[in-house]
Amino acid sequence: MGQVLHGSARTTEAVRRAIQRSEESVRALAGRYGISPTTVQKWRKRGSVSDAPMGPKAIHSTVLTAEEEAMVVAFRRHTLLPLDDCLYALQPTIPHLTRSSLHRCLQRHGISRLPALEGQAAEKKRFKVYPIGYFHIDIAEVRTEEGKLHLYVGIDRTSKFAFAQLHEKADRPTAVAFLEALLEAVPYDLHTILTDNGIQFADLPRNRNGPTARYRVHRFDQICREHGIEHRLTKPNHPWTNGQVERMNRTIKDATVKRYHYGSHDELRQHLRLFIDAYNHARRLKTLRGLTPYEYVARVWTEDPTRFKIDPYRHTSGLNT
DSSP: OOOOOTOOOOHHHHHHHHHOOOSSSHHHHHHHHTHHHHHHHHHHHOOOOOOOOOOSSSOOOSOOOHHHHHHHHHHHHHOOOOHHHHHHHHHSTTOOOOHHHHHHHHTTTOSSSSSTTTTOOOOOOOOOOSOOOOEEEEEEEEEEEEEEEEEEEEETTTTTEEEEEEEEEEEEHHHHHHHHHHHHHBBBOEEEEEOOOOOTTSSOGTTTTSSSHHHOOOOOHHHHTTOOEEEEETTOGGGGGGHHHHHHHHHHHHHHHTTTSSHHHHHHHHHHHHHHHHHHOOOOOOOTOOOOOOHHHHHHHHOOGGGSSSGGGGGSOTTOO
């Protein structure tokens, strides 16, 4: 193995070993190896030929106090959140906390890596980059004490801007109503929509090329054409193609029906609206480099306002909403 020496070292381990074994005078050894007599005396006194550690005796943070470091460690061990999520959650309490200081703190305590989950994919492929306006849409079922509801969810592939509605039925009229509400809620133009092959969004595959389907265009497709939107469909039996909205479905369920009991549909609708607003305006996402979906949309508006129907700063909920 190669030797790892101090950056200012003038001797190698072989020279140090020779100095310790030699019986020559200090002056003679210093002249032979081209070093100072002090260096010769230092290595003669030592019992090893390795450099002494140069760091502090007790490793500690220069940014965090002991109490703040204990808070960081306890939060990480309790929540098992990723690094960036821990940073966003702790910064309101510890404003001077940076990503690098948080990472070093977790490394010191041996918790910089989260335990691997069973069945976790070893490698993830990145999504193809698209400009904002590419929405994934899907339907999921949720329940309250009054019965079953259908959750329509749409999420932008790039900005992660989300929109959701609850309907008592999952049919063509409700899908069309959701699409119209989505177009009104999003402040920029949509150019692509990806859905599955459900009859709410398109005719059945076996009927799409028939004379009736060509003459009577699906209403969902009609609205897309009116707004210049390309309607794409996932490959049959390949639900992971629309995995981004599937993941958003799970996020919404984890925050609502899987955590709370709702006595009525209206209670769930109210909580869903509050959650979507909090997600769009307060949830800082790693994929957006720490921005919220709304902040990302606002930044795109400053760079390319031609994509927008309305100023996003005037398209947010206010006190009187």
